[in-house]
Amino acid sequence: MKALCWEGVNELSVEQVPDPELRNDQDVIVRLIAGTTCGSDLHLIGGYIPFMRAGDVIGHEFLGEVVEVGSAVRKHKVGDRVVVCSFVGCGRCWYCANDLWSLCDNTNTNPGIGEALFGAATGGIFGYSHAMGGLRGSHAEYVRVPFADYGAFKVPEGIDDTTALFVSDSVPTGWMGADLAGVKPGDVVAVWGCGAVGQMAARAAMLLGAERVISIDRLPERLEMTERHIGSEVIDYTATDVGAELRERTGGRGPDVCIEAVGMEAHSDSPVHLYDQVKQQLRLQTDRPTAVRQAVHACRKGGTVFVLGVFAGAVDKFPLGAVINKGLTLRGAQMHGQRYIPMLLDRVASGELSTSHLATHTLSLDEAPRAYDMFKEKTDGCVRAVIRPGG
């Protein structure tokens, strides 16, 4: 079959690879209907998560049709149209049982790497390096889905493919950020990043009762999209002082909740960006925490900062003093999708959440390297490129 493979830093190509096989009784094989580019893939592609091997298939946000079912699968049958959570959870370890699915104890086939890097291994994720389980990614004609009774969700009729696709990862990630940050009625919430996850975090904050939601980015088309489709206020950080703007809009307090949806390759128009860029390129720090720093400074005293963007290792000049002295709650997580996906499919079906506007481009699998080029360079207003192996 054809698949999009990582062949080296900033080198992607579509290759012929062996078809996936059922390896466990709780597996299903899914024929891909659609997958999408995700900002976190760019960290892999750029070599910032150095646990990739040439030939690894990337991609983790997808929708497909079940074509083969393992003998212990109970919920699914051949022909089901399913959206699949990007993290794999066994469903029965303490973490899964407590709705902390991305921390699953039993789905990372290389747990020693996570234990060395983080002190404990995360669960496995599709197509996201050998540190995160080494599972094949979804930008392919077929993908194996382990523990499918827990991670694959039948899509109700009436929800179209493109709308359902984003319920695989970006919608639950955004929702989780607002939920675990404790957004409540009356809050003012600021969200850094107007990509798909940031937009979904902003929408989730509104649905959880936030009185005002303010989204921050630099790209005019993303700011305009967020304002139009999400209904959030926006700030172009290249045109103003974000901290001063947030203080002015919040009576001098700062936002109650600050959600960072940017990650380790953050941009900024301040000289600090150059400093972070140089240190990251020299591998003196693994991540650029520009947006996290700004969120910590902007947050009101006693507020909450939620780190939703993906970070891999160590950062420099982290304002720990502000965290302590302002009494902030700082939290982060990879996404616990299984906790939210059934509820989110209901909300999508009812029209409370719209996602199809995120799909600014649709390309075939053969064109997937170009899709990632557009997505990385943000050319032609690309927010998300949908990759359809079937054309």
Add this chain to the structure above:
Amino acid sequence: MSAKKVFWTTTAGLTVGGAAAAVRRARARRPDRAAMDRWLTVTVNRGPGDIQPDKLPAPLQEYGERIETRIRPAPGDRGTELAVRPRKPQPEGTHSAAARLKGDDPRQDLRRALREAKALLEAGEVLQPDTPPTTHDTPGGKLIGLLSRRASEEGVL
């Protein structure tokens, strides 16, 4: 050029992570004898009554009398702590960095068996990697392959 960049990137990343792990290990391994005798342990999300020393899953059962087993309730309703360690002292040198890199430390295999036992008790199966592989070897890839081969074993414990 690209292969060099991959190698450099990979090596730099692995060096940072590996150095941190090595420092932790070195500190934790004083005296070395204590590390050799330390229990390998996992917490299983099952009640203490569900885990019997004479009915452990096959990966541990195969060790028979060669291992000691300790089973006790985890605090806070977190399941059951299952711990194992070799009954006989291990030969000198089996815990060295070189032996561990080669996979010759017997505790590594035991740790893998313990992980698999936990997965079987909780999830009913041990997740297998995808096959056939789609990867091909590069210098950096070989290093990651080596780490991956060791990664189901003792880890930080």
